[in-house]
Amino acid sequence: MKTKVKTHNENLSENENQTSDNIDDNSGDIKLTIKEAAQKVDESVHVVRNWMKELKNHIPTLQGENGYHYFDKSSIEQLLLIKKxxxxxxxxxxxxxxxxxxxDDPLKPARTPEDPVxxxxxxxxxxxxxxxxFNQALINRLEKQQxxxxxxxxxxxxxxxxxxKETQQAKSEVAATKKKGFFARLFS
Structure with missing residues (x-):
């Protein structure tokens, strides 16, 4: 029993065929893959997958026979609301x-742990x-003290x-009187 391994190009062409099949002309309903839905809401596929994982009860998707999730108009609107x-x-x-x-009750932000901080x-x-x-008052006081x-x-x-100066002047006067010679002292 041989199994055929699909190449990357074959997978791409198969995905393109699925994309064209996703639009049902009779009912006007859109059925998009996760990649197409992500492009429609301008988000990455990883973000949309995370939203689906965390908010699965709030994103209505259709599950195909192949197990893939498909998005219709209401799913896209819900994704846009989540994005907003x-x-x-x-x-x-x-x-x-x-x-x-x-x-859709307005949500009051919960008191975050940052509030006590x-x-x-x-x-x-x-x-x-x-x-x-206090430091400024202390500086002023120190400046006054200085x-x-x-x-x-x-x-x-x-x-x-x-x-x-007074001491030097007194010494000068004493020295001036001492320097008078012998005859000056004798005649004075």
């Missing part, structure tokens, strides 16, 4: 499932702000210079 929720509104698969399960971040920011204010010390040192230096 996912891409435009940023819903997760879990949120989309909830949205579709509750009959955000609260903690705000507390840390407030603490940091107070710390910066200025006071500088002024005190300048006054002390000036007083010291004055004392040194």
């Amino acid at each position: 929720l996912s891409r435009d509104q940023g819903y997760s698969i879990k949120q989309i499932n909830h949205y579709l399960s509750t009959g 955000m609260l903690e971040l705000e507390v840390i920011k407030e603490h940091l702000k107070r710390q910066e204010e 200025e006071y010390i500088q002024n005190s040192l300048e006054k002390r230096d000036q007083q010291l210079l004055d004392v040194v």
Whole structure:
């Protein structure tokens, strides 16, 4: 018993034949493969497969005799809705499932684990702000203290210079009197 192995080109031509057969002229219903449906909603095949896996109860597909899933107009509309929720509104698969399960009730975003983190971040920011204010007050006080010390040192230096000048002047006067000669002292 020989089995014929199909080449890639034969598979492609067979898929093209299936695609042309997917449009039923009598009823106007469209039956698209997953690849065609993915192209129709402008998503990758992998994304559509993932949606089918995760949201299988919400995507109506027709299963052919060959076991493949085919998409009709309502399936495409559902895929477009899922795409809108996912891409435009940023819903997760879990949120989309909830949205579709509750009959399109608006979904309030669940409190995310980031919320406590955000609260903690705000507390840390407030603490940091107070710390910066304290640091600035401390810097101002240190600058005033430094200025006071500088002024005190300048006054002390000036007083010291004055004392040194007076001492030198007194020594000069004493030395001037000592330098008078023997005759000057004798006649004075």
